[in-house]
Amino acid sequence: xxTIRTLLAVALLAVLVSxxxxxxxxxxSDDKDTEAPTLPAELTAPAFxxxxxxxxxxxxxxxxxxxxxxxxxxxxxxxxxxxxxNGAVHNEEQLARFDAVVWHNVSGDVLDAAQRDALVAYxxxxxxxxxxxxxxxxxxxxxxxxxxxxxxAQFIGHIMGPQFQEAKVVVEDSSHAATQGLPASFQHVExxxxxxxxxxxxxxxxxxxxxxxxxxxxxMKMLWMDDDLSMGDHPVVWSRCIGEGRVLFSALxxxxxxxxxxxxxxxxxxxxxxSARLAGEGCAGN
Numbered sequence: 001x002x003t004i005r006t007l008l009a010v011a012l013l014a015v016l017v018s019x020x021x022x023x024x025x026x027x028x029s030d031d032k033d034t035e036a037p038t039l040p041a042e043l044t045a046p047a048f049x050x051x052x053x054x055x056x057x058x059x060x061x062x063x064x065x066x067x068x069x070x071x072x073x074x075x076x077x078x079x080x081x082x083x084x085x086n087g088a089v090h091n092e093e094q095l096a097r098f099d100a101v102v103w104h105n106v107s108g109d110v111l112d113a114a115q116r117d118a119l120v121a122y123x124x125x126x127x128x129x130x131x132x133x134x135x136x137x138x139x140x141x142x143x144x145x146x147x148x149x150x151x152x153a154q155f156i157g158h159i160m161g162p163q164f165q166e167a168k169v170v171v172e173d174s175s176h177a178a179t180q181g182l183p184a185s186f187q188h189v190e191x192x193x194x195x196x197x198x199x200x201x202x203x204x205x206x207x208x209x210x211x212x213x214x215x216x217x218x219x220m221k222m223l224w225m226d227d228d229l230s231m232g233d234h235p236v237v238w239s240r241c242i243g244e245g246r247v248l249f250s251a252l253x254x255x256x257x258x259x260x261x262x263x264x265x266x267x268x269x270x271x272x273x274x275s276a277r278l279a280g281e282g283c284a285g286n
Contacts, residue, residue: 150249186263
């Protein structure tokens with residue numbers, strides 16, 4: 001009952017705060033792309049596919065800010081980036097041209113069955129995957145594999161009252177390529193997500209960053225609601241291997257300002273490098 005009430009409150013709040021565009025929380029689109037985009041004739045390796053389609057809630061500020069940051073990182077490192085909201089790019093031939101795929105605040109059910117299968121095969125075969133914030137923030141998922149295996153935990157709500165709070169982020173694994181440039185802890189302002197479980201419970205996941213719940217108020221306070229969203233053990237960034245593929249999810253990145261923060265930028269750069277096998281270890285066929 002708590003989860004149902006919480007999700008209802010999240011959806012209602014999104015509409016109240018964000019306007020008509022957030023109605024997709026209540027009435028998500030079922031739009032599926034069937035005609036693949038035309039990719040550039042040349043993509044300098046390593047190449048990253050940045051996908052930001054939203055059939056549910058759309059992070060209007062975070063999406064362009066994140067794309068700009070990812071492009072800047074690519075320019076600095078000599079990588080290439082292709083940005084699209086066309087889900088039909090998830091096909092065997094086109095995915096093979098990328099070293100890693102970044103799902104940037106994707107929401108809703110965006111791929112058809114064949115496209116889902118293509119993404120699974122791509123990752124299992126060694127392709128990288130990085131999911132950012134809203135890509136793990138849907139109230140429910142039709143694609144069970146995505147939430148259970150790729151992300152690893154179901155979003156159950158985010159803080160309100162206030163929605164954005166500064167909290168202490170703790171680096172739990174400083175040896176990982178995504179976190180090597182980070183201090184032992186840092187302060188960050190975020191719309192903190194809570195999940196139905198800690199991925200630490202599953203040995204295939206490696207927790208990279210967690211949030212200290214004593215440093216903020218992990219509650220959803222709005223209208224009739226005052227729900228405790230504390231998890232106790234509260235990971236916010238983690239990684240795993242699926243087959244030969246490297247997978248990383250970060251719950252950070254709701255506000256545009258996050259993509260200007262030094263620690264988040266360092267995390268993104270490291271996550272991209274690790275997922276594309278440019279740095280670090282892990283996963284078969286390394």
